[in-house]
Amino acid sequence: MEKFTTVTGIAAPMPLVNIDTDMIIPKVFLKTIKRSGLGVNLFDEMRYDRQGNEIPDFVLNKPAYRDAQIIVAGDNFGCGSSREHAPWALADFGIKSVISTSFADIFYNNCFKNGILPIILPQEAVDVLMKDAEKGANARMEINLEAQTVTASDGQVFAFEVDAFKKHCLMNGLDDIGLTMEKAASIDSYEAKAGTLRPWV
Template structure:
């Protein structure tokens, strides 16, 4: 396993319960054919007024949080539709981790598959972190992925659980394809056993193509 990985940076508190993916990434930013340009749409209706002017009091528009890498959310963060753009937008805006009491299920797995770290902490610990960040001088948090704890500005550590597969993807920098390829030998062995036990399942593609081509040829007129 690679060296311990830590996410360290400014944490922006946004303790809004039931913040859904439609709010995280509004529909008007889903029109592209690729992932580009989604940072602009992140939390757009909270960051900007109807005229497109920045809401000065919104946390991500305040100078102290402009370069935040960690977002502290409320319960059921990322509920709503299954749009993966919500995860991509957070990452494009520079966020490497979210801390919240709970998450929408689809958002949780979308984040895991894209290696966006989601930390689950009890509401009381979330409140303590938010209070310390808002009232204290430093707004920096450190999240030790291998040690599985969040360290507050004052040095208080909060432990969290992390599924083994997600932890491996984060620490080793693997995506879903990379994780699958780690089992390539086992997959090959299964295929060998499967075809040996079920040879009748194998399709001879060239023979099938020739068969259907012959059937599609017009019949020759009888003399």
């Protein structure tokens, strides 16, 4: 998992509330167990028509937002089923952070495990950032995880809270496997000792 320190990029405005995980990645694409390759199907039913053609009005199909790294979203982002494919699809598309007033708990935690920073801010702050995102490609936001700030293109700064352990994991690029591997020496030592004490196991 990549380390998350600072992201400066285009933010896509998605003011719709209750964007659920089936909207993020429809169930038809859940057959894979690979984290890669799902970005092309992110928001599939909103991005493409029934013939597979792009819907021009959808925000991520607009030239200004094709390289968006941040989403400014409506309330309750990531609700619905607990599928981890949702953050997989976001990450594979290139989304590094989602800003909203609230997230579904499971989706929120899955984001951290997949290198995405979900940021919770008050409605007033999200409103300001939504307007900023609507400016298009010339308006770049900066997210600084160490300082726990979001800076709009006009210089307004908004502070956010984040769990210290989750922050540590993101800043050091540690998913669950990475956290386990940090203890590799202790695990090897335990296994060697256990093998000596219980050779029949």
